[in-house]
Amino acid sequence: MLAQLIVSGLALGSVYALLGLALVLIHKATDIVNFAQGEMAMFMTFVAFVMITQLELPLPLVFVVAPLLGAALAAVTERIVMRPISDGPPVNALIVTIGLWIVFNHTAGWIWGYDPYRFPSLFPADPVEIVGARISPNSLGIIAVALAVMAGLYVFFEYTREGTAMRAASMNRRAAQLMGVNIKRVAFLSWTLAGGVGTVCGLLVAPIIFLDFEMMVSVLLKAFAGAILGGFNSLPGAVIGCMLIGIAETFFGGYVSTAFKDTFAFLVIVLVLMFRPSGLFSRTAVKKV
Amino acid sequence: MALLAIENLSISFAGLKALSGVSFTVNTGEIVGLIGPNGAGKTTLLNCISRLYTPQSGRILLNDVNLLDVPVHGIAAHGIARTFQNLELFGGASVLENVAVSSMRRFRSNLLAELFWLPAARRDVHAAREAALQTLKALGLDHLADQRTSDLPYGTQKMVELARALAGQPKLLLLDEPAAGLNPDESRRLGETIRALRDQGITVILIEHDMSLVMTICERIVVLDHGEKIHEGTPETVRRDPAVISAYLGAEAGDA
DSSP: OHHHHHHHHHHHHHHHHHHHHHHHHHHHHHSOOOTTHHHHHHHHHHHHHHHHHTSOOOHHHHHHHHHHHHHHHHHHHIIIIIGGGTTSOHHHHHHHHHHHHHHHHHHHHHHHOSSOBOOOOSSOOSOEEETTEEEOHHHHHHHHHHHHHHHHHHHHHHHSHHHHHHHHHHHOHHHHHHTTOOHHHHHHHHHHHHHHHHHHHHHHHHHHHOBOTTHHHHHHHHHHHHHHHTTSSOHHHHHHHHHHHHHHHHHIIIIIOSTTHHHHHHHHHHHHHHHOTTOTTOSOSSOOO | OEEEEEEEEEEEETTEEEEEEEEEEEETTOEEEEEOSTTSSHHHHHHHHTTSSOOSEEEEEETTEEGGGSOGGGTGGGTEEEOOSSOOOOTTSBHHHHHHHHHGGGOOOOHHHHHTTOHHHHHHHHHHHHHHHHHHHHTTOGGGTTSBGGGSOHHHHHHHHHHHHHHTOOSEEEEESTTTTOOHHHHHHHHHHHHHHHHTTOEEEEEOSOHHHHHHHOSEEEEEETTEEEEEEOHHHHHHOHHHHHHHHOHHHHHO
């Protein structure tokens, strides 16, 4: 039971972590929280569903194409909607992302209706016996895909010029600009990356919770909780925070009750913001003067 | 030959004139001092040249290119680098990374190569890091390459900021109070470093309150007061100019 709970907790945490990463990516680059991140992922998962059911594309191919399209959708959204208001106060942009949430949500409902669909999983569902524990291959697959995405992001940010420029911009926008970093481009790339990563999250979560126009709402809430645990400005912090949320939620559900899962996430958000506003892992909570 | 020409530059913030009608030129290979009492507009002028601010009127010509047509992120490519009065480093990153951000501009493979981490992209990053390390070596900072920048003492951080500026291989270097917070010995060595940079062909504009440093290394000095140029000349003429003396001694001298 314990091993099972840990693995499914990590799988759930991986899903949250992908969306958490998408949130933190955009926040680091632009100081904006994209409330529409989950809805964009949901929208793209419906697009993937069309590719699977109507175009009859093989599932692995959909897992490659859909995130690329998700990246493109986010890129276009950044160019058309976010960039024109990027010089205004951040709160304007924040409200616009809430507007985007509603737009994507309603558009999905309008096109695909309000019924849940069964979404195929890339991995077999029947549990396998691993050293005495019955582990779902789906959980292991989710963890593997998420880890691969994270490794890719790590390499991009640590070892490429563009990634380094993006990190520099998130640390000091003014100085980065004077080193030749175009922060508008950084914002654009962050949205693009976040769109792709968010779509992977949608594809992984849909087989577990059914594809439905509201499927990402609770995922977004958990991703928020995890990202806040990690300080909201650190990609590794968001991953660890979301993993903790996934494990805590699974254990809570396994041993106590499944009724308060979402309340639990909210509680985490409130408690962290009250007692550790810069996250569990920040070196110093107060800026040195 | 003039590298930089400031022409009739004016900027005001909320009706307060920070610079009004400032003009002067800087020749290639010169060290020009920019001095004046606090609030004279020195940093504002540097912010205009580095395009953080856009002046309301006037022109800034660098080799006959109007810099006002260049976006902030294009300034480095035009050969301008700067340091800041209050450090503007990438505090969470290592010293080498700080400097490499600046040298990376010179090695750019395309985005696709980067996204798929192709050999060309990897080579570029390697070359940029190597260049950054060379710059650190030249300033005697290479032993700190892997240190977290924000953990270093203030004076060392100032040198890292200078290294970062130099890694962009600028033609024009803007230094905003580089000696502030340095002890006299560090300050003297900084003066030698700035001279050595000039000898390598880098033109320098220096804002500094340490008058002995300014008087020793600057060929020409521009004096600002209340956003206006009140004097331009050699260290000797600056020292004797009555307007400069009264600006520095301020109203007390006049009132007394």
